[in-house]
Amino acid sequence: METTRRAESFFTIMRRIRKNKMALFGTYIVLAFVGIAIFAPWISPYSPTAQDYTVSLQGPTWAHPFGTDIYGRDVLSRVIYGARISLGISFVAVLVSVIIGTILGAIAGYFGGALDEIIMRTFDVFLAFPTILLAIAIIAILGPGMVNIAIAIAVYSIPQFARVSRGTVVSVKANEYVEAARSIGEGKWSILMRYILPNSIAPIIIQATLRMATAILSIAGLGFLGLGVQPPTPEWGSDLSLAMTYIQVAPYLGIFPGLAVFLVTMGFNYFGDGLNDALNPKLKDR
Amino acid sequence: MSNFILRRLLLLIPIFIGVSILSFLMMHLIPGDPARIMAGQDATYQEIQSIRVEFGLDKSLPVQYVLFMKGVMDGSLKSIKTQRPVLKEIYPRFLNTLELSLVSIVISAFLGLGFGIVAAVKHNSWLDNLVMGFSLFGISMPVFWLGILLIIVFALILGWLPAAGKGGIQHIILPSITLGMATSAIIARMTRASMLQVMNQDFIRTADAFGIPQRKIIYKYTLKNALIPVVTVIGLQFGYMLGGAVLTESVFGWPGLGRFIVDSIFARDYPVVQVGIMLIALTFVLVNLLVDITYAFLDPRIRRR
Amino acid sequence: MNDEVILSVRNLKIHFDTEEGEVKAIENVNYDLRKNETLGIVGETGSGKSVSAYAVMGLIPQPPGRILGGEIIFKEKDLLKVKKDEMRKIRGNEIAMIFQEPMTSLNPVFTIEEQMLDILRAHGFSKKDARLKSIEALEKVKMPDPKLVLKKYPHELSGGMRQRVMIAMALSCEPSLLIADEPTTALDVTVQAQILKLLKRMQEEYNMSVLLITHDLGVVAQNCDSIAVMYAGNIVEYGSAEQIFERGMHPYTKGLLKAIPPLEEKTEKLNVIPGVVPNLIYPPQGCRFHPRCGRATRGKCDVEIPTLEEIKDDPGHKLACFNPYGG
Numbered sequence: 058m059e060t061t062r063r064a065e066s067f068f069t070i071m072r073r074i075r076k077n078k079m080a081l082f083g084t085y086i087v088l089a090f091v092g093i094a095i096f097a098p099w100i101s102p103y104s105p106t107a108q109d110y111t112v113s114l115q116g117p118t119w120a121h122p123f124g125t126d127i128y129g130r131d132v133l134s135r136v137i138y139g140a141r142i143s144l145g146i147s148f149v150a151v152l153v154s155v156i157i158g159t160i161l162g163a164i165a166g167y168f169g170g171a172l173d174e175i176i177m178r179t180f181d182v183f184l185a186f187p188t189i190l191l192a193i194a195i196i197a198i199l200g201p202g203m204v205n206i207a208i209a210i211a212v213y214s215i216p217q218f219a220r221v222s223r224g225t226v227v228s229v230k231a232n233e234y235v236e237a238a239r240s241i242g243e244g245k246w247s248i249l250m251r252y253i254l255p256n257s258i259a260p261i262i263i264q265a266t267l268r269m270a271t272a273i274l275s276i277a278g279l280g281f282l283g284l285g286v287q288p289p290t291p292e293w294g295s296d297l298s299l300a301m302t303y304i305q306v307a308p309y310l311g312i313f314p315g316l317a318v319f320l321v322t323m324g325f326n327y328f329g330d331g332l333n334d335a336l337n338p339k340l341k342d343r
Numbered sequence: 344m345s346n347f348i349l350r351r352l353l354l355l356i357p358i359f360i361g362v363s364i365l366s367f368l369m370m371h372l373i374p375g376d377p378a379r380i381m382a383g384q385d386a387t388y389q390e391i392q393s394i395r396v397e398f399g400l401d402k403s404l405p406v407q408y409v410l411f412m413k414g415v416m417d418g419s420l421k422s423i424k425t426q427r428p429v430l431k432e433i434y435p436r437f438l439n440t441l442e443l444s445l446v447s448i449v450i451s452a453f454l455g456l457g458f459g460i461v462a463a464v465k466h467n468s469w470l471d472n473l474v475m476g477f478s479l480f481g482i483s484m485p486v487f488w489l490g491i492l493l494i495i496v497f498a499l500i501l502g503w504l505p506a507a508g509k510g511g512i513q514h515i516i517l518p519s520i521t522l523g524m525a526t527s528a529i530i531a532r533m534t535r536a537s538m539l540q541v542m543n544q545d546f547i548r549t550a551d552a553f554g555i556p557q558r559k560i561i562y563k564y565t566l567k568n569a570l571i572p573v574v575t576v577i578g579l580q581f582g583y584m585l586g587g588a589v590l591t592e593s594v595f596g597w598p599g600l601g602r603f604i605v606d607s608i609f610a611r612d613y614p615v616v617q618v619g620i621m622l623i624a625l626t627f628v629l630v631n632l633l634v635d636i637t638y639a640f641l642d643p644r645i646r647r648r
Numbered sequence: 649m650n651d652e653v654i655l656s657v658r659n660l661k662i663h664f665d666t667e668e669g670e671v672k673a674i675e676n677v678n679y680d681l682r683k684n685e686t687l688g689i690v691g692e693t694g695s696g697k698s699v700s701a702y703a704v705m706g707l708i709p710q711p712p713g714r715i716l717g718g719e720i721i722f723k724e725k726d727l728l729k730v731k732k733d734e735m736r737k738i739r740g741n742e743i744a745m746i747f748q749e750p751m752t753s754l755n756p757v758f759t760i761e762e763q764m765l766d767i768l769r770a771h772g773f774s775k776k777d778a779r780l781k782s783i784e785a786l787e788k789v790k791m792p793d794p795k796l797v798l799k800k801y802p803h804e805l806s807g808g809m810r811q812r813v814m815i816a817m818a819l820s821c822e823p824s825l826l827i828a829d830e831p832t833t834a835l836d837v838t839v840q841a842q843i844l845k846l847l848k849r850m851q852e853e854y855n856m857s858v859l860l861i862t863h864d865l866g867v868v869a870q871n872c873d874s875i876a877v878m879y880a881g882n883i884v885e886y887g888s889a890e891q892i893f894e895r896g897m898h899p900y901t902k903g904l905l906k907a908i909p910p911l912e913e914k915t916e917k918l919n920v921i922p923g924v925v926p927n928l929i930y931p932p933q934g935c936r937f938h939p940r941c942g943r944a945t946r947g948k949c950d951v952e953i954p955t956l957e958e959i960k961d962d963p964g965h966k967l968a969c970f971n972p973y974g975g
């Protein structure tokens with residue numbers, strides 16, 4: 058099993074990523090958007106919420122390279138600020154899911170028995186709902202809002218991380234050095250922390266990267282349905298939903314927010330895929 | 344074989360119950376008084392009381408759950424907005440979603456298998472790289488954005504196809520492509536990976552060593568083995584489509600169940616939301632069961648157990 | 649036995665490109681196989697014995713494999729120069745091969761019948777003839793109730809049964825050369841003996857030549873007329889069974905002879921010779937065996953490469969060693 062192999066040197070992995078052009082491309086896109094999110098106030102030409110009815114629904118011009126929406130707001134500025142919302146919420150949601158999911162999965166896998174059954178069967182019920190539907194249901198319960206969206210994403214991501222970490226734990230547990238540690242009397246928690254969790258890191262990171270992509274798609278999807286971040290906060294999905302209303306007169310409005318969602322998602326997917334190849338090189342060579 | 348199916352069916356029961364309980368509990372997880380939430384902000388005390396009695400909200404939770412399930416079955420659970428039985432409201436929309444998902448899955452299975460096989464056979468060639476690159480592209484494409492782009496190009500600029508609504512064949516083309524894009528990419532990747540894995544197996548080397556023609560090795564000996572995990576993915580994807588269709592339905596104004604659920608959330612028509620979500624989740628689980636059974640038919644090793 | 653040479657391998661050299669470097673799997677291999685003869689190729693894992701057999705079958709994947717030189721003459725044709733399509737017609741028809749793992753060598757999702765018919769039909773038999781032929785082949789390998797076996801899936805048969813099916817598949821087109829790659833390694837001892845006996849009988853019945861590849865000199869002893877001992881990509885000793893068993897002179901051959909397990913015991917590996925097969929990316933200078941050899945001399949064995957030469961007073965017995973036993 059790949060996952061049971063001792064961690065390879067960081068540099069070997071980095072070298073492989075650098076050799077993989079797609080992964081590198083993904084990394085650059087992700088870094089670019091992180092930069093845009095952080096420096097939004099300095100690089101955006103206008104305030105994302107400033108209305109100016111004198112320039113309502115203008116196509117791309119020098120003053121407004123991405124055009125303006127029905128309220129005369131600058132689309133470029135809204136796309137730039139949208140990166141903050143999208144990356145911010147997805148990062149928090151995925152981080153929370155990683156922590157909770159990994160721990161629960163590790164506990165289920167390590168201790169096994171009834172505890173394992175209870176945890177994993179409960180997650181099975183959650184996994185019975187298609188992800189976007191589960192998110193919609195949670196928003197229907199909690200109402201829209203950034204924190205609730207993060208919760209919705211976390212609820213369907215936690216079981217995924219739990220599955221990954223449980224799987225690794227079960228396979229690592231059978232390994233010799235864990236046996237050895239057990240035989241010299243190390244405690245369960247200490248073994249879990251010192252030997253098993255470090256081995257789960259690679260698959261968890263890959264999963265987290267790919268989950269970031271799903272989270273970004275969900276945020277925009279909920280926004281598009283009107284169940285996400287509420288206007289006037291700049292959010293790519295809800296801006297696209299607004300664009301749909303005026304698609305006959307201003308089709309350009311439907312381009313840029315969607316392009317942003319697409320690029321970030323692709324960045325994370327390419328990066329995650331490259332990371333996967335770098336950590337499991339044999340699979341690629343076949 | 345029948346034993347296998349029976350056991351899988353039995354396993355369904357706890358998940359069915361879990362899903363229905365979760366859908367039922369939805370109303371009670373909402374902070375505040377469910378009766379007041381259902382009645383809306385401007386409701387009078389009498390209206391709230393009548394809803395409380397109508398939905399049995401004054402009874403204990405287990406009793407309410409039984410009443411809820413009974414109401415779903417016998418039609419006494421009604422949509423707040425239209426006062427018609429919830430299932431009657433949901434059924435035609437569910438069929439619309441099913442129609443869209445079926446067309447989409449057929450298209451994407453066809454494309455995904457084709458591209459996946461080509462990529463595997465031409466492993467490491469430019470064609471393989473193209474398919475792989477394009478598939479990540481397809482997975483990253485937000486469905487609603489793809490829908491918007493298709494509308495701009497094919498409805499607004501070229502004027503070939505309608506932008507929205509449901510009617511003849513021309514109405515289903517853009518929505519089904521939109522819904523199927525990511526799925527065909529996933530199926531292509533899965534097919535490729537599975538084919539490559541099988542090509543490395545001893546029995547393929549055996550077939551080669553006995554001079555079986557190359558075409559037969561690929562399309563018979565490899566493909567049938569490789570299909571087993573792919574069928575699983577196709578089934579799972581079909582399940583996801585039923586729920587994920589909501590975005591496509593929104594873009595194209597397709598009168599499906601997903602869109603109906605979202606509209607009902609805005610209208611605070613909670614019985615519709617609960618039953619709609621429950622129905623999609625149950626269908627999803629059922630599809631997964633069918634996938635398992637198909638799997639057993641394809642793989643004689645499982646069939647015997 | 650008659651003297652007609654059916655297969656002649658000359659100066660074969662095969663390397664593999666891997667991420668770590670070039671694996672020099674086969675350096676210089678020469679042998680002849682006569683009609684009705686059984687030649688055993690013996691060596692540890694990594695000696696190149698299987699690679700040489702795969703080369704005869706035209707089953708070396710290229711890349712990563714690179715056939716750098718040599719000839720494989722089968723019935724006056726150089727198989728290394730034969731076109732792919734033509735090679736496909738020879739494989740399974742004139743040259744057949746059976747493999748080590750009967751568990752994984754049969755396609756799990758098709759019945760035995762489906763797989764046997766496909767082979768025969770690939771070599772020009774009609775559907776009806778193919779069916780008769782496959783039943784006949786199963787009868788020949790003493791399979792009880794062939795018609796029932798045809799309807800079975802591989803997982804419904806035991807390991808020994810599966811290997812019998814493999815042999816029946818190999819015999820169904822009546823090949824003139826059969827390559828058996830560790831045919832009994834994965835089986836338990838009693839079944840091993842049965843399968844070896846079966847192979848011997850089939851060889852006589854079908855007038856086949858057999859190339860038997862194994863790590864177990866014990867297997868060779870019962871079945872082979874001639875023996876080639878391979879080490880790290882080279883044949884180090886070659887001769888008749890009698891010559892190798894009675895007068896084996898190479899230190900490696902001696903080591904293998906000492907390692908023959910008693911018949912009733914099944915061992916996976918030979919542990920008697922100290923050390924391991926060298927890394928073939930950076931093979932040792934000089935004689936490739938010298939790091940493990942008790943008789944190696946400094947300045948000779950670690951510098952010069954010994955060539956395979958006939959021993960003066962023992963016609964047909966060839967040796968590649970500077971310090972042989974009894975030399």
